[in-house]
Amino acid sequence: MADSVLVIGGGIAGIQAALNLADKGIHTYIVEKLPTIGGHMALLDKTFPTNDCSICILAPKLAECSNHDLIDILAYSEVLSVEGKEGAFKVKIKRKARYIDEEKCTGCEDCARSCPIKVSNEYNLGLNMRKAIYIPFPQSVPRIATIDASVCMHFTKGKCGVCKIKCGAGAVDYDQEDEIVELEVGSIIAASGFEVFDPKEMTEYGYGVYKDVVTSMEFERILCASGPTAGRITRPSDGKTPDRIVFVQCVGSRDPKHGRPYCSSVCCMHATKEAMLVREHDEHVETCILYTDLRAAGKGFFEYAERGKKDYGIKYIRAKPGRIVRDESSGELEVWYEDTATLKVSRMKAGMVVLATALVPSRSTAKLAETLGVELDEYGFFRSPDPLLRPVDTTRPGVFATGYCESPKDIPESVAQAGAAALRASRVVAGVTA
Numbered sequence: 001m002a003d004s005v006l007v008i009g010g011g012i013a014g015i016q017a018a019l020n021l022a023d024k025g026i027h028t029y030i031v032e033k034l035p036t037i038g039g040h041m042a043l044l045d046k047t048f049p050t051n052d053c054s055i056c057i058l059a060p061k062l063a064e065c066s067n068h069d070l071i072d073i074l075a076y077s078e079v080l081s082v083e084g085k086e087g088a089f090k091v092k093i094k095r096k097a098r099y100i101d102e103e104k105c106t107g108c109e110d111c112a113r114s115c116p117i118k119v120s121n122e123y124n125l126g127l128n129m130r131k132a133i134y135i136p137f138p139q140s141v142p143r144i145a146t147i148d149a150s151v152c153m154h155f156t157k158g159k160c161g162v163c164k165i166k167c168g169a170g171a172v173d174y175d176q177e178d179e180i181v182e183l184e185v186g187s188i189i190a191a192s193g194f195e196v197f198d199p200k201e202m203t204e205y206g207y208g209v210y211k212d213v214v215t216s217m218e219f220e221r222i223l224c225a226s227g228p229t230a231g232r233i234t235r236p237s238d239g240k241t242p243d244r245i246v247f248v249q250c251v252g253s254r255d256p257k258h259g260r261p262y263c264s265s266v267c268c269m270h271a272t273k274e275a276m277l278v279r280e281h282d283e284h285v286e287t288c289i290l291y292t293d294l295r296a297a298g299k300g301f302f303e304y305a306e307r308g309k310k311d312y313g314i315k316y317i318r319a320k321p322g323r324i325v326r327d328e329s330s331g332e333l334e335v336w337y338e339d340t341a342t343l344k345v346s347r348m349k350a351g352m353v354v355l356a357t358a359l360v361p362s363r364s365t366a367k368l369a370e371t372l373g374v375e376l377d378e379y380g381f382f383r384s385p386d387p388l389l390r391p392v393d394t395t396r397p398g399v400f401a402t403g404y405c406e407s408p409k410d411i412p413e414s415v416a417q418a419g420a421a422a423l424r425a426s427r428v429v430a431g432v433t434a
Contacts, residue, residue, distance in 0.1 A: 002088055002186040004028065005425045008079055008368065009191035011039020013403025013414040013421075015061050017189050020422035022070040026429055029183060030065065031093055032075045033364065036140035038062060039193055043123070043217065045224040045231075047411055048273040049304035055139055055226075062141040074181065075142055078364075082188065082372050086398025086428055091183045097176040099147040104171035107143035109135060111163035111172065119151050121228075125218045127236070128228035133163045133172075137226065145171070187398050187425035190372065190382060191418070192365050194404040197252040197260070197358035204323040205251065205355055211237040212333060212352045213324060216247075216270055219354045223277050233281050235352045242351020244286040245278055246335050247271040248321050252358035254292060260358050262379060265408035267356035268295045272308045274354065279312045288315040288348065290337055298410060319346075324353055365405055372399050382406050392421040400424050 005021050007014045010032030021028045030037060041047075044054035065071050074095060081092045117132035132152040133145050153160035154174055164172040196217050199207040207213045212235045214222070221227035222234070235242050249271060253264040268291060275287035294316065296302040308314040319337040322345070327334050333350045361380040369376050374394040375383040382394050382401035392400045402421035403414040 002184045003429055004183070004185045005187045005189065005422075005429060006031065006079075006089070006091055006183060006185040007189045007191060009039070009193055009403070009405070010034070010037030010073070010075065011191060011193045011403060011414075012041045012058065012061075012411055013193070013418045014039070014189070014191035015058075015065055016415045016418035017191060017402055017422045017425075018065060018071050019061065019068070020419050021426060022068045024422075024426050025070065026426055027070050027072075029072045029074060029185070031077050031079055032073070033078050034136070035076045035098065035144070035146040036136050036142065037065065037073060037075060038137070038139070038141065040217075041411060042137060042139070043125075043224075044220055045227075046273060046277060048269045049298070049300045051273065051276065059139045062139060066141045073142060076146060077181075079368065079371055080180075086396075087186045087431070089185050089188060089398065091185060091188070093181045093183065095179040095181055097149075097178050098144065099149065099152075099172065099174055099176045100145050101171045101173050101176075102142065102144050104169045105144045106169050106171075107135060107140075107145070108169075109145070110166050110168065111145055114162050114166040116160070116162065117151055117153060119148065124221045124228045125215075127218060127221055147172075187400070187428040188372065189421045189425055190368060190374075190394070190399065190401045190405055191403045191421075192362045192368055192405040194359045195362050197258075197360050199251050199355050199357050201258070202251060205248065205321070205353070206324045206326075206333075207355060210324070210326055210333060210353075211235070212242070212350075213355065214352065215355050215357045216267070216274065217357075219274055219352075223274065223281070231281065233278060233285065240351075241282060242285060244288065244348075244350050245275070245352045245354060246333075246348060246350040247275060247287070247289040247354045247356060248324075248335070249289065249291040249356045250358075251355040252360075255358070258358075260360065260379065262408060263295055264356075264359040265295070265413075266359065266410045269298070269301055269304060269410070271354070271356050272305050272314065275314045276308055276312045279314075285351075286315070287313070288317060288350075290317050290319045290321055290335070292318070292320065294318075298412065359404065359408065361405055372396060374399055374401075392417060392424055398428050 004027040115131035118129040121130035225231040
């Protein structure tokens with residue numbers, strides 16, 4: 001019987017599960033495919049319904065994971081194979097080469113400042129640029145640089161090498177290779193998270209055509225002080241502050257046509273939060289939310305939406321937009337919609353439009369499920385043999401799922417469920433399987 005647990009995914013659900021396990025005295029490994037743990041929560045400015053600083057909540061957990069004697073973080077890694085059975089799994093993991101000696105790197109970023117190559121910054125969702133050698137964000141854990149070999153001139157053209165010259169710690173190692181790590185664990189927790197639906201296929205909304213139509217996650221980075229505009233609300237097309245921002249709900253979710261009839265769970269409150277933050281940044285900007293049904297199921301959520309109306313002047317319209325176009329004379333966007341209360345078709349001018357796009361299981365989830373030998377449901381979430389009595393169990397004994405990869409949920413729900421998954425995994429390690 002192996003006495004350790006593997007957590008796959010370093011978002012808030014995976015982090016919380018690992019901390020719960022480690023606090024029980026169980027050695028835990030976190031495997032994260034990106035160079036840092038933190039997940040989508042690290043991209044948020046505030047969290048609802050309290051509007052507390054997201055990174056202020058997350059950063060202490062990141063630091064605790066990094067410093068905990070019973071947690072090993074295997075970032076920039078992926079699970080290749082899983083063999084064995086409950087209580088005795090053998091796992092093979094590929095640790096991808098960062099081309100950085102992790103023991104030597106101090107996280108000073110002198111290498112990034114000297115790098116001549118700029119590419120799209122995925123952390124800011126392509127709204128600005130990063131260097132070929134980079135640390136994703138200031139609170140990254142581990143705080144170690146990574147060289148993107150697909151764009152680095154040393155690897156693509158066989159020249160440059162400036163980062164190696166500038167690195168006073170001597171951490172740059174162009175000869176580093178991928179490493180295979182083999183672990184024996186008693187239980188596995190999948191926490192592979194979600195991705196944001198690409199609304200380009202919904203051409204009626206003009207995403208990818210009009211620069212001022214953005215997704216809610218892109219707008220989140222615009223709002224954030226660590227984002228590409230340092231928290232200034234400016235539209236991508238011209239850098240000006242819009243007079244009105246319209247939020248469009250259920251873009252790709254609750255939509256059988258695009259294969260996602262489920263509600264993504266967080267979008268109504270996410271839009272409410274962003275509209276509040278807009279007013280806090282600039283009280284002169286009007287905000288309007290076009291919604292299908294206002295989903296406010298969590299604790300304090302209804303009161304949160306009411307506060308948005310009363311204290312922040314958010315206008316809620318039960319409506320379904322038909323199309324978004326640009327008025328060529330004014331340059332403003334026009335949102336055409338059907339008011340489902342009056343059954344009248346109307347239009348509204350907008351300086352920016354924010355699309356609340358569906359949240360879908362990560363693209364790696366299907367491959368991970370195959371590797372783990374577990375089943376997914378018809379929407380791509382991990383299937384539980386008994387959603388009522390064993391909601392974190394999967395179809396393979398000893399393998400559990402938590403967070404958004406199990407079903408749509410918000411941060412508090414993910415944290416609560418992570419505790420349940422950690423408890424189930426700890427019972428396996430202790431030899432209690434009932």
